[in-house]
Amino acid sequence: MLPPHLHERVEPGAPPPREGNAVIYWMRVAARAWENPALDVALHAARALEKPLCVYQCVATSGLVNDRQQTFVWEGVREVETALTARGIECVVEQRAEAFDASRFSKAALVVSDFSPVPSLRAEDDAAKAVAPLWRVDASCLIPVWKFTRAAGGLEEFLSWRAQQHFTVYPEEAFAPVTTRRGFELSDAVDHSVAPVHHTRGGSTCAVARWRSFSGNELSPLSAYLHYGHLSPFTVARETPRLGVLLEHRELAWNFCLHHARPSAFEALPEWARETLREHERDARSSLLSFEQLARAQTGDLVWDAIARQLLVHGEVSAPLRDVWLKALLPWSRTAAEAMSVAAELLGRYALDGNAPTTHAGIALAFGALEQPSPLETPFFGVVRSASTKELEKTLEVGEFERRAHRPSRGSPLTVAVIGAGVAGAAAARTLVDAGHVVTLFDRGRAAGGRLATRAEGPLRFDTGAPYFTVRDERFARWARAWWQERVLAQWKGVIEGEVREEASDLVKLVGVPSMDVVVKRLLLGLDVRFGVDVNSLTRDGSRWRLMNSEGASLGEYEVAVVATQPARASELVDPSSYELASRIREVEMAPRWAVMAHFGEGLGLPWDGLISTVGPLSWLAKNSSKPERPLLGGESWVLHASAEWSRAHLEDAKEDVAAVLMDALWATTGARSQAPVFLDAHRWKSGLTEKPLGVSCLWDASLQLAVCGDWCLGSRVEEAFLSGTAAGARINALPGGELPSQEAPRRPEFQLELL
Template identity: 40%
Template sequence: MIEADAMLQFCPQNLPIHLHERIRRLSDHPVRDAGKLVLYWMHHAVRGHENPALDTALHVADMLGLPLLVYQGLAGNHRFNADRHHAFILEGAQDAHAEMAGRGVRAVFHLPTEPHAASPLPELAAHAALVIAEDFPAPPFPAWTRRLAERIQTPVWAVDCACIMPMQLQPKRFNRAFELRRQNQQAYAERIPRSWPETDHRPLAYEGTLPFAPLDLRFADIPALCANCNIDHTLPPAAHTRGGSSAGYARWETFKRDGLASYHRLRNDAAESWPRGVSRLSAYLHHGHVSAFRIAREAHAADGEGAEKFLDELLIWRELAHNFCFFTDDPEAWSALPDWARDTLSAHAGDAREQYIDHERLARGATGDRLWDLAQRSLLVHGELHNNLRMTWAKAIAGWTRDPQHALAELIDLNHRHALDGSDPNSYGGLLWALGLFDRPFKPERPVTGTLRQRNTADHARRLDLDTYARRVTRPASGRRLSIAVVGAGMSGLAAARALSDQNQQVTLFEKSHGYGGRVATRHFARSGYTDQNADHGAQYFTIRDPRFRRRVLSWSERGLVARWPGRIDVADGQRILPTDREQERWVGVPGMNALGGMLAADLNVKLQTNVAPPRRDAGGWLLHDEQHNPLGHFDRVLIAAPAPQAARMLVSAQDLANQAATIRYAPCWAVMVAFDSALDLGWEGLFVNQGPLRWIANNSSKPGRSGHVFVLHAHADWTQQHLETDKEAVIAALLAAFAAMIGQPLPKVVWSESHRWLYSLADNLLAKDCLWAPSLGIGACGDWCGGARVEGAWLSGEALAGRVLAGC
């Protein structure tokens, strides 16, 4: 232990050279003599061995006579949070925390169910004498680490745990691979063979109180933990790529034995079966589950052309990407590209594109280009993409997006969201290479991409065994293709069916009506002298509160299927009409609300006008029949996407679920649609009514893509309940009379009218969970009565139930 005065002077130079050369001080604060512990924030060096940050923390804590605590967490609202990434991180943490426990190191894990919940890290750090962080140069971690350092008086040291040659020892940002290779050739020759000197320092473990309840990883049910988090449940864990050091080194040993020697010959063939071809280690290197030092050392020892080429990729190209991110303020910025690349892309920004493809069709691998779609489905389903094929995949994006800046944003989103190795410096290096990074101009100029190096999918497909590759990527990641019935083609059922189908599961969607979308419904009618007109008689619009749903809606907007409804929405309160929140975005389907359901069902196997009877369980799964006892098939899983009272009746073979669904009460609603022969100028487009028989009035024709003079009236739930069996014509007359009284003027001539009774309009009470699922039975239910009401709630409930199914495949 050192004295208090010496503690203030403690600096990285007090440590062994192999550690202090890797340390950057992020603030000028001295080590705090009042600190209670040394804190190590672990996130991308998740291992208990050959870990420079952990060894630094062990050295420092022991020398300062303070206990050590390792903190790892999934707070921070990372934009790509999904079951896939959470599960891999948690699996890696299980291995690392167990390994550290064996060394007497206490490690704790914080897992909030709400990703945007405040992190306990600043509070922990404020009580520390010193914070050790990892110097991970890819977004968002540099910004997060800087903010932590600025927020507290505790000094923060960042430690490079990834590169053989520490990033801060490089003299500059290198523009080409040969520059980095030439600069570091001698250093690599000296460093690669060295064994990592593990420390023998053993400080006490911190046993003080924590500002959160840490997760006990020893007994963690990872699928259940992921299911409880409000993250993207449509991207399941990749069952063939479990996180953790044990799985990572097992993969390396297999590749080293059976694939390394031929790496130089087979690495570019995406159809080659592993372990021949590529190592598939990138996710483990990204999260630090395996040590790059050990991998390099053992590859060097293996010798041969394959090992030599493998080391070139591991050292030169990987560390070139780290160098780029380290010396670049924002690797995602347009300005991060070389000047010549920005100039040529800008010069051709106005060129005609082959086609414009919205984000959702790109993400689902639905462009029509077979090779590209298979590559994207490898990302979507398996969470990985062969590196050589990724280069061709990335080059294609510029020809399908409106400008090069949008192409860059799409590349980053598609890769980082789906790939287990996404958000890595190597990812940025590879993606931006497609737009000119680490490259030079190639003439002649071409439309759209100018003088960028060309790689087209047609050429790549000719040198690849496409059928073999297709067979691999069109399998589910779990290796098992389930037969799944989804009963109900409302928004919740469509969300579940699409998510499951996207993961290569066999899905059949049953719907009792003749259309899709459930209460996201539109009635069409024709008038003499007018084009086809419509009235949205169900959901009038939808709002966005959750970023998971926003991403979907913005993609639908790109395709022109939805649009913002800018109409003025007021509320009638007694004798006054008052404005509502003018900042609230309201979205509608175009040209009608039901356009959305039709699009979502377009590539699904749907059986319309089929009334499904309650499923019957047998030894191998579920038997489905219609209400006339005609067989509909045998299924491994059954999902009920219907209003809660109907779901309760369908769940008779899962009584616990049926009982929960039966607790939900629904309000009914009469809807009246009416077309007038002339316009009504009311000063508002939508009106909530808090008196009389009406609850809502909408000028349907004011919505984007509509025409005519069409209004929709919704009755109050109490009035509807009293008039459930009233004749339709009488309902129309009563609500039109209430409309006229409400606005204080006669209505124009009615040229068309219709009514519809919604028995299950809105749930009065909601289940405090996003879906129901019985994993032992393989049956569940979802809908807008689970967790969140209305369209957004229905969609997220369907995705949540799909996630439960996929997690247990």
């Protein structure tokens, strides 16, 4: 059925076709319509079986996928869809938010898939094999991967073996550039906190253009194109002989992944490496860094942070720098297993080739795989070859590299004003700064907080906003885990009376320590925030936004504006420029909420730490002093929240009267013996609770370059405020730019010679 150059690329022992309605080519890591062995195998099989051929592409939209990866994939999908349609080949593209469902192949006569040895795709292969005959085809390596034998001795052994292999050179096929007119819309279910890389667009047309203009001696700028199959390795090897040895290195990575179920995990290391790394786990670490500190280049190591910034903004780590950069994680981690796990998460999240075999194998190689023990034993590494970022200072123009790494992938940075420094505003600002933009935040309050506001009265602290929050969405969970590691968060184990026992109530109740507002302060770390500034006017003047305060003084001009306030305030600011956006905001229904803060010299003697009440004026009572790391001053501090109905009826009452009424309700509701508080005050939230959310993650007007966000877009929870803010930031990060920066790392001349 198949000619020799295709037959040797099909996995040996492939099952025979069966009766079915079509041949399906399941396109995943060879997303191109030229020099594609998997596509050619599917075409031959369809002709031989006299069945129609359908090319199936699936774009994942789960919370673990981000804007960067999805944009790159979609650009490739749309181009190959156009090219296949021009050849008369049916192409089906599907978005998938849930786990892969192989049942769609149940009626196929044969499923042909391009193979990759990474764990996630191999798991999908196993699911497909259970419902249909599956032919896995190697469309990515020069020598078919099925010929590979385990290379435990490293590169020299692999190259020696490779030189003895005989294989059919894949026939040359000319590439024809494709103009894709059909666009795509990013799913709102993905992680919006990672921006697209504008200078590295997906698709074979951009891949071939990048390759033909490429003058470097490393594959990093081409790695994502090779990983997703937008660029043919056969063309690269045929027309660029100087890159041949690098393609051989790439095939070594494929070989390594083929023979390890979890190639970037600690278990993939040789026994001697695992043993020596375990022995040095007891070496004293000066600091253990969280995922956020690493991801956002906040380690304090100038060279490491510059490389991390390149990854954060531009989606790659140059190959000559990656090994040293990965090794530097070990002294900042408890164990080598933890360091490798963090490395996989960092590269998997931010690198365009984060799930490539070269990435998985590269992590293992940095920690001793395919190497021999070093004669020199060093702290943390034992006899695994160590390295330091100080070595890179000799070969890297650090200042210039850092400057390029900070420059946005779109070219020039945007100037952005964010009005409101609560959770949503802070998340939007952080998402934009991570992409290299210049952001200024304005908040009329005295300090950060918003939904997580904390009132300070001398040594007393009262969490007048959310008493705690829970985490349900993985897009927010990864940051919550980092804050937990930094001890910004802790679990509140308080007993809540009246809590309905359901799945939501079983979630861990998280609180900021020593107060709720530290979570927002952590998000705002290093950002330009101006508190006590009331933005009274937001007007569009040509191509820029002009901000004015209540006294008519200018607060500056900005290209983009983000309004992250409560809806009533947001509609006032937006209305003069966009009646349409203001009308949408006015659809939101909010409820007011009175909050009373009281500190008692003696405990109230209640058997619980929080109460949910459905009768009387109170709806929620919380013993603030029962939360972890609150000041130990003697007595108890309480925060009382009135119900929405009572608050609405008494919205304009004097706060002294409100405090007196709610104190009486405290004694009546709990039965506790009344006592005069040492401290008593009340705070009015005009928009304390969302009764009818907008139902979308944020609002965005591309023509005005204006975004509006807040928890009220999705609900009332802290997590929803965070997701709304990152969604607003994503709309801005998607804006294309002009001049795009070069991504070749500036190196001293002797380093270029070393590469050659």
